[in-house]
Amino acid sequence: MFSYLALFFISGISSVDRNAALHMMFSRPLVLSTIVGLLFGNVYLCFLSGLLIELFGNIDVPVGTKVSKDDTFMSYTMAVLISFDVVQVLSDYLLALLVVIIFVFPVTYVDVLTRKWNQHLLMRYLKYNLYKSPFSIIWKGIMIAFLKGVVLYNLFCLVTMFIVVQIESYMSIEGNITAYIFLMSSFLAGYLMRFLSFKSIHKYVIFVMGLVLGWLVI
């Protein structure tokens, strides 16, 4: 019972950390996945899954008014599915990842709605309470972000779980999950390299040096 409450709390606080307050990086896929893995088991696979999603999240950054895709939700759901043994073989992993990517669209859209709700709170505040402290609307914004995490993350997590369980009874192909994670990571590493602001041929030379050193020396 305690662990389920902890899971709800983690989903809520990670949503707050991402959207409303703290910004202490508890919501980053690598951190969140590992914490869920620590609580419910399979910490290594959760960590590697977080690594893949964080590579994606590092490219899709929240600059200005841009709402980046909710990689916190992606990593939370994948970690829960792995920890609860819903993901058992490689085909389950790929399927779960695909479903989670599809669900990230509605979850991210709720971020936009949350900001509109905050705007509604602000307009009411400016109309009726302009000379009072804005602490209450800030606190409400944080609570909404918390509820969004608890309700939405877990709801879509359950739906993903249901879909994966239904499909895995028809199709289940074994394979090396970690090998495929690093295959996809290679692709995203190409993206991340282009994203890094250091613009020159040196960036690629340094990257290749890292590759070679990792391969030969370590």
Next chain:
Amino acid sequence: MVSYLNKGKSFLKSLIFTGNWNYENMQGSGFRLLLEDINKANDLNIDEKQIAKQSEYFNTHPFLVTFILGVWFKEFLKEGQPDYFKKVYSSALAALGDSFFWHSLRPISFIIAALFGLINPIFGVILYLLIFNFFHFSFLYIGFDMGFFMGKEVISWFNRIKFNKWSGYADFITAFLLGLLLSLGLKKYGLETINYYFTATCFLLVGFVIAKKLDVLFSLILVVLACFVMLVTKGG
């Protein structure tokens, strides 16, 4: 101006000031909250209308907000016209902060954490939080004092520490460590076959080529589908 007790309180509030983030005034409500707090703690008796005016549009990088607060108070006490500098510094520090914290510090913290995490995931995660939050908390904590001390000249402090170059240095290290992480991961967790390494190289090169052309999420969908096809046709 701000005692250590109040500084601690301001620091904690600066962690929640983005709670009402919205499209109308962005972080304006939060800025007003922080400003009100310092006003009360120091009995400055700033006019209510002046305080209420601070609910207007305000947007900056959340980790550098305390610098702007410091500048605001300094200029308010000196000339009584702090809003111009608030506007100027909010956009300047937004650009500087985004470039360092989101584009560089996050990737480098992640890569270091991932590398150490391959040995011990818990250690990796602790390292991630320590590295990132060291910079996050340091800037938030010293921001007010620095802004208040230097006033409208606070940008010279950023120039003195060469803050705009930090991103370049960090990206340089990130590029090296990313290469290290990739080859380590492929070697330790991958399949020891020529086909596998060839496919990984192709994936990397395709990533390089289409990075600026296709949204990363759609690319990820395509890659997952490609892996599915590989799995079905060739097996795991």
